[in-house]
Amino acid sequence: MMSTITVAAMPLAGRSDNFWADAGGKIGGALIAVAIFVAVVGLLMFFADRAPKKGRDVVQLALFVAPALLLLLAGLIWPAIQTMWQSVTDRDGTWVGLDNFVTIFTDPTMQIVLRNTLIWVVLVPIFSTAVGLAYAVFIDRSKGEKILKSLVFMPMAISFVGASIIWGFMYTYRAEGFDQIGFLNQVLVWFGGEPHQFLNVPPWNTFFLIIVMVWIQTGFAMVVLSAAIKGVPAELHEAAALDGASAWQRFRSVTVPWIRGSLVVVLTTITIATLKVFDIVRTMTGGQFETSVVANEMYSRAFRLGQPAVGAALAVVLFIMVIPIIVYNVRTLRQHKEVR
Amino acid sequence: MSTPTPPRTETDADLGGVKEEPKAKRVKKRLTSRGATTAAIVIATLWTIPVFGLAISSFRPEREVKTTGWWTIFENWGWTLDNYNTILFESGASSASLGSYFINSIVIAIPGTIFPLVLALMAAYAFAWIPFKGSSWIFVLVFALQIVPLQMALIPLLRIFNYPWLDISGTFAAVWVAHTIFALPLAIFLLHNFISEIPRDVMEAAKVDGSSHTQTFTRIVLPLSLPAIASIAIFQFLWVWNDLLVALVFSGGTVRTAPLTQRLAEFAGDRGSDWQLLTAAAFVSIIVPLIVFFSLQRYFVRGLLAGSTKG
Numbered sequence: 001m002m003s004t005i006t007v008a009a010m011p012l013a014g015r016s017d018n019f020w021a022d023a024g025g026k027i028g029g030a031l032i033a034v035a036i037f038v039a040v041v042g043l044l045m046f047f048a049d050r051a052p053k054k055g056r057d058v059v060q061l062a063l064f065v066a067p068a069l070l071l072l073l074a075g076l077i078w079p080a081i082q083t084m085w086q087s088v089t090d091r092d093g094t095w096v097g098l099d100n101f102v103t104i105f106t107d108p109t110m111q112i113v114l115r116n117t118l119i120w121v122v123l124v125p126i127f128s129t130a131v132g133l134a135y136a137v138f139i140d141r142s143k144g145e146k147i148l149k150s151l152v153f154m155p156m157a158i159s160f161v162g163a164s165i166i167w168g169f170m171y172t173y174r175a176e177g178f179d180q181i182g183f184l185n186q187v188l189v190w191f192g193g194e195p196h197q198f199l200n201v202p203p204w205n206t207f208f209l210i211i212v213m214v215w216i217q218t219g220f221a222m223v224v225l226s227a228a229i230k231g232v233p234a235e236l237h238e239a240a241a242l243d244g245a246s247a248w249q250r251f252r253s254v255t256v257p258w259i260r261g262s263l264v265v266v267l268t269t270i271t272i273a274t275l276k277v278f279d280i281v282r283t284m285t286g287g288q289f290e291t292s293v294v295a296n297e298m299y300s301r302a303f304r305l306g307q308p309a310v311g312a313a314l315a316v317v318l319f320i321m322v323i324p325i326i327v328y329n330v331r332t333l334r335q336h337k338e339v340r
Numbered sequence: 341m342s343t344p345t346p347p348r349t350e351t352d353a354d355l356g357g358v359k360e361e362p363k364a365k366r367v368k369k370r371l372t373s374r375g376a377t378t379a380a381i382v383i384a385t386l387w388t389i390p391v392f393g394l395a396i397s398s399f400r401p402e403r404e405v406k407t408t409g410w411w412t413i414f415e416n417w418g419w420t421l422d423n424y425n426t427i428l429f430e431s432g433a434s435s436a437s438l439g440s441y442f443i444n445s446i447v448i449a450i451p452g453t454i455f456p457l458v459l460a461l462m463a464a465y466a467f468a469w470i471p472f473k474g475s476s477w478i479f480v481l482v483f484a485l486q487i488v489p490l491q492m493a494l495i496p497l498l499r500i501f502n503y504p505w506l507d508i509s510g511t512f513a514a515v516w517v518a519h520t521i522f523a524l525p526l527a528i529f530l531l532h533n534f535i536s537e538i539p540r541d542v543m544e545a546a547k548v549d550g551s552s553h554t555q556t557f558t559r560i561v562l563p564l565s566l567p568a569i570a571s572i573a574i575f576q577f578l579w580v581w582n583d584l585l586v587a588l589v590f591s592g593g594t595v596r597t598a599p600l601t602q603r604l605a606e607f608a609g610d611r612g613s614d615w616q617l618l619t620a621a622a623f624v625s626i627i628v629p630l631i632v633f634f635s636l637q638r639y640f641v642r643g644l645l646a647g648s649t650k651g
Contacts, residue, residue: 019429019439019440022440022443023439023440026444026447027443027446029512030446030450030451030512031450033451033512033516034450034451034454037451037455038454038458041462045554045557045558046554048553048554049555056552057470057553060470060553060554061472063462063554064462064463064465064470065462065463065467065470065478067459067463068459068482068528069463069478071459071520071524072482072485072521072525075493075497075500075517075521076485076488076492076493076521076524076525078496079492079494079496079497079500080488080492080493080496082495083492083495083496086495086496134379134383135380135383135384137376138376138377138379138380139380142377148380148384150637152383152384152387153641154633155387155391156644157578157626157629157630157632157633158391158626158629158630159582159583159601159626159629160584161582161601161604161605161608161625162582162604162622162625162626164608165394165608165619165621166390166391166394167390168608168612169393169394169397169615169618169622170389170393172615179407179408179409180409181405181406181408181410181615182409183390183393183409183410183411186409186411215387218387219387220644220645223641223645224645275489276489278585279585279601279605282584283584283604283608295489295491295585299589302494302495303494303588303589311495312495314491315491315494315495316492318489318491319487319489319492322489323487326487
């Protein structure tokens, strides 16, 4: 805190000196932390090698697995159990049964949150996969395939926060009669429409947030499905073509069945990512204007509104929603492997 | 062994670089009609416009950005670096000071990548090559932990970090530890898949030569796993660099520890109409991932495909 205040009070020239000193200190600190970490691991390995012969195997085993397992136990398993416990108790730790869950499923604002989550989970996987698959088929073995892929895959590298600002700019609104600076409103105006406040008007604003997620996830679907398409044997296509099948028929009866396994992986992976979507909603609307989703609401309740129990219950809801998707994924993959 | 991770053919995917047989080429050629090409170009354009507009706007003067669209750049010509200067280095209560946050992101991302990777490598080796009682079911448990959303751990973990004897909440250490924990299940699983594929002969030969587990680990396993390590490291680095949730909960949110994403999200709330600054700020935050993306594309794709189930 102190250093921020001093920095703010200093003139420009001094400030930039301070910036570099500060930056150097922080990076130095990080490098020292890494060095210490590596040194400790190395030393432990060195001594484990020289442990008395009798218990050496046990010592070495402990050294290799214990750090990771202890961290997982203390930082993931135990907290997850506590969260489950917290979701059925109140602030003082008294048992309240399913009250927090009843709140989640009956409270009117919460119902909007659940409805939004459902819309996200249905639309994002379908659109991302459909566009990604179409694009993968269109550019398959075409000239410049690599570049065309990069263009659509690139959003996958960008943070959700960055993507939110990029799209926030696309959606910017200026009142009618003024020059638009948001591209989408300009397009509306070009086509003779009126500019629209994309992010403020429910229920459509949720769909405009969803577009951002689709923009990001399509590249993922496209790359996975493109790899799968390249695995379709050329003989099958040739045979179908000789039988007079059109491109669309070949796509439906040769390509799609062949890549079914990859389609399931893509759909379920995107579904899970969508269930947990947080950054986009947080950055673009903060959950206002009826755009909140479960993950955002969980954060708000637990860390902003002082309702950790409701937040914990929302986390559990998220967890429970993920399970059937993964079970389905694992089962389909297993069946698919047997068929092949 | 069935898993929710993409099967191998997809893990080996590469952007385009697939060998073509002449026959396949001939058949597929017919699929590529003019309509398909047009549709592909339309999609590619739609997907590129947002980033393109952002990049142009970030170099335009404030007045132009606020009154004219970036697509009118030829009529309203004008370029400047002021926006970047302002957001990176200017300070004051309402300024972005992104320079400092950029450093914080680096400071968070480097240990946030190395710590989990080293620990996961060691654990993966143990699960693959050190036989011990309960090995397989503990491994299945670690694998299963992937389905626990990190939201499940946030509140209690923050409480642990706040314990008087630990008291690391709001420091870099807290963010490093949190990222390490959340990365472990997936990293152990992926590295185990890779390390367990090392031929048994190689490992046996090392054993016959009298090398201990640590020697085998450092001399054989590490060098042989480098491709997998590179992919997972890139994925984890970008995951940490792009993360918002973990930062919000554990970083404390001050200029001393908070990463770029957190400041950017905050800045978008405070200065939502200063698009000349917001576009530049967004560009600063995406430049590192974009460099990684374009320079290490092959590893990037592998890492991303393998790691897409994380979180």
